[in-house]
Amino acid sequence: xxxxxxxxxxxxxKVREVTLGATAEQGGTRTKTVTVGGETTLPFLxxxxxxxxxxxxxxxxxxxxxxxxxxVLLEAWGDVVNDVTAWARAAEEQGAxxxxxxxxxxxxxxxxxxxxxxxxxxxxxxxxxIVFGPGQADIDNEILVAVAEEGxxxxxxxxxxxxxxxxxxxxxxxxxxxMVNARTAMDVNLAKQLNILISDMGMPVERIIMxxxxxxxxxxxxxxxxxxxxxRLAALQGDSMTQLPMxxxxxxxxxxxxxxxxxxxxxxxxxxxxxxAINWETITAGTLIESGADIxxxxxxxxxxxxxxxxxxxxx
Amino acid sequence: MALSGIQIYKLLPASSKNPEVKxxxxxxxCGFPTCLAFAMKLAQKQxxxxxxPYVEEESKAQLEASAAPPIRLITLSADGRKLEVGxxxxxxxxxxxxxxxxxxxxxxxxxxxxxxxxxxxxxxYAVEYVGMDLTLDGIAVEADGGDFAATVAAVKAASSLPLxxxxxxxxxxxxxxxxxxxxxxxxxxxxxxxxxxxxGLAKQYNAALAVRPAETDLNALAGLAxxxxxxxxxxxxxxxxxxxxxxxxxxFTQLRRLALKHxxxxxxxxxxxxxxxxxxxxxxxxxxxxxxxxxxxxxxxxVYPLLxxxxxxxxxxxxxxxxxxxxxxxxxxxxxxxxxxxxxxxITYFSVANxxxxxxxxxxxxxxxxxxxxxxxxxxAGKFDAERIAKAVNNNGLAEKxxxxxxxxxxxVAVLMGELEEELPGWEINVGPREAVDLPNYLKMQWG
Numbered sequence: 093x094x095x096x097x098x099x100x101x102x103x104x105x106k107v108r109e110v111t112l113g114a115t116a117e118q119g120g121t122r123t124k125t126v127t128v129g130g131e132t133t134l135p136f137l138x139x140x141x142x143x144x145x146x147x148x149x150x151x152x153x154x155x156x157x158x159x160x161x162x163x164v165l166l167e168a169w170g171d172v173v174n175d176v177t178a179w180a181r182a183a184e185e186q187g188a189x190x191x192x193x194x195x196x197x198x199x200x201x202x203x204x205x206x207x208x209x210x211x212x213x214x215x216x217x218x219x220x221x222i223v224f225g226p227g228q229a230d231i232d233n234e235i236l237v238a239v240a241e242e243g244x245x246x247x248x249x250x251x252x253x254x255x256x257x258x259x260x261x262x263x264x265x266x267x268x269x270x271m272v273n274a275r276t277a278m279d280v281n282l283a284k285q286l287n288i289l290i291s292d293m294g295m296p297v298e299r300i301i302m303x304x305x306x307x308x309x310x311x312x313x314x315x316x317x318x319x320x321x322x323x324r325l326a327a328l329q330g331d332s333m334t335q336l337p338m339x340x341x342x343x344x345x346x347x348x349x350x351x352x353x354x355x356x357x358x359x360x361x362x363x364x365x366x367x368x369a370i371n372w373e374t375i376t377a378g379t380l381i382e383s384g385a386d387i388x389x390x391x392x393x394x395x396x397x398x399x400x401x402x403x404x405x406x407x408x
Numbered sequence: 409m410a411l412s413g414i415q416i417y418k419l420l421p422a423s424s425k426n427p428e429v430k431x432x433x434x435x436x437x438c439g440f441p442t443c444l445a446f447a448m449k450l451a452q453k454q455x456x457x458x459x460x461p462y463v464e465e466e467s468k469a470q471l472e473a474s475a476a477p478p479i480r481l482i483t484l485s486a487d488g489r490k491l492e493v494g495x496x497x498x499x500x501x502x503x504x505x506x507x508x509x510x511x512x513x514x515x516x517x518x519x520x521x522x523x524x525x526x527x528x529x530x531x532x533y534a535v536e537y538v539g540m541d542l543t544l545d546g547i548a549v550e551a552d553g554g555d556f557a558a559t560v561a562a563v564k565a566a567s568s569l570p571l572x573x574x575x576x577x578x579x580x581x582x583x584x585x586x587x588x589x590x591x592x593x594x595x596x597x598x599x600x601x602x603x604x605x606x607x608g609l610a611k612q613y614n615a616a617l618a619v620r621p622a623e624t625d626l627n628a629l630a631g632l633a634x635x636x637x638x639x640x641x642x643x644x645x646x647x648x649x650x651x652x653x654x655x656x657x658x659x660f661t662q663l664r665r666l667a668l669k670h671x672x673x674x675x676x677x678x679x680x681x682x683x684x685x686x687x688x689x690x691x692x693x694x695x696x697x698x699x700x701x702x703x704x705x706x707x708x709x710x711v712y713p714l715l716x717x718x719x720x721x722x723x724x725x726x727x728x729x730x731x732x733x734x735x736x737x738x739x740x741x742x743x744x745x746x747x748x749x750x751x752x753x754x755i756t757y758f759s760v761a762n763x764x765x766x767x768x769x770x771x772x773x774x775x776x777x778x779x780x781x782x783x784x785x786x787x788x789a790g791k792f793d794a795e796r797i798a799k800a801v802n803n804n805g806l807a808e809k810x811x812x813x814x815x816x817x818x819x820x821v822a823v824l825m826g827e828l829e830e831e832l833p834g835w836e837i838n839v840g841p842r843e844a845v846d847l848p849n850y851l852k853m854q855w856g
Binding site for chain 1: 500501502533534535536537626627630652653654657658661662665666669670672674675687688689691692695696707708709710711712713714716717720721723725755759762763766782784785788843844845846
């Protein structure tokens, strides 16, 4: 009987390595930086390539107590949701690698307010920051320009850049040496196209993180999952404009499903509310990590713990 | 690889060099006029090789090997419940589709007093998801020093589900197999120490047999599979003896590649995976090549998301699940009740319909033909624009059916408002919430 050899596949491409944040030496104030990317094979196939960095976990915090979050989440965080600095500290204590500051939409959301909020978060945590506007183009542009200036030297990730609104954010990131998050709607070609548009403005590709978008478990995760697998395969086959680390937001997606939000009036077969909700977030996130996510943005502290354990088990 | 009719003909009696076989050339006993005609039918899978009593052993082996799928289909069954696993053809679901969802089993021990109750709960579990009833597939009964035969019998009686018997002791295995009479079980495990006895039992009791080497090693695994195959067992399942995330992902990927891309028959079988109590590990096995997955406990809050993940991963990517376009009446609406429009992607439809139904609010849900895409995707692709929505409103005679002319559109396509007002003169277009979950609140606040 002939011996079976381990079937190793040869990949010509490599995902770019991207570093978030900057320490004092690098001109910032972060106590650590986070590097993702650098893969030369599919997720966690250590036998055939390099996987130099584990996927990173970002924890989403809000500048205001979120009005529409599930009680399961609010209970888990407790009082810190009322104070963005306390929340940033708590996120770090709960094991985040990165803090994602998501601005909510409200009347006080001005450039000055955004500057102050950024200052407060920077002073509360030493982790690298991702800063997202509320998702309304004019307001996003106004506050992200201010954030870019205020956060000079910190190597922030600014978002969200979409094909309809990216120029102002990219220009601000370019001017102050930050990075950007490029989001497209679950489509390989749209993702490549936006990466090209952003790099055409002079943004080095090493400073773009792509966000191919995902659906939650049960709400279209299979689309995001397959688009991410295809993007990663294309990257490994040498397609330069797909060789970017991927960020996805399973926390946001999972926590807006009925499964995560509804505790009453649901079938008994759905089981215990909190456990089901956390499973919804972690299984969404875990599945996307297996398909190539480099950064997952989570919401529940228990999810951070479980996803961390999974990442450690896949890396070590 | 499948053989052509001519290639098969060369293996039949008419082409034989052995006069004893050659004399049966074109004997018609197979029911076809010539060996060539029979060969053609075999190539088209419209005939069975067993119809020829004279085919030589060597030819038979070649023909059977050529006809076999790269990953053998394994069937377990009980009382009308059937589970088929294997027969996969691709590494990634976007390349074609994944065909046979892995079986999800819950483990009970023969030392566990509530084994039969757990089995009953597992068998009775069903959860609705986009119009489908999702269920678990079976019970894995472990011999742990208790009364194995009695536990198997009790589990069988309580569940009527396919079973996996977990024991390395041939005596316990035989007792369990006897108690499981009538159920097609998977027996775990044939090891380097007991494989002869286990293979004998699998043959005698027509069970599928899982092989498990002493440690994770492709050659040890393939060798063991080959040994039990040579002992006459056809339905083999691989347990590569890994239990952690990293080794499982790597080894399962290697086995799938070997079977699909390297034509390695020795490992062309489904994989048995143990997920312990970790839903994330079970999730990995669902997405990455597990065939039979054993969970150590049963909890609805865990199995519901896993069953949904399995349904999602095993959806045919070329055929999004669609619902019929048209008007759906939710909670017996009157002509004065609100009208909402969404797309015919099943997940979109069910998200909206479920919210409305559970809120108890009556309403008319207009489902436009968006070729099975979700709201945002369809809008981006031009399949859910003002023209299509207007057409759906007009074709369904809603102006006549309703006592008002107000249409609520999804918040994600608020930009369509102006165009829609042009396309639907006399109608008032309202922008609803972006997410279905916010619809009941919106209706309570906005619909007076």
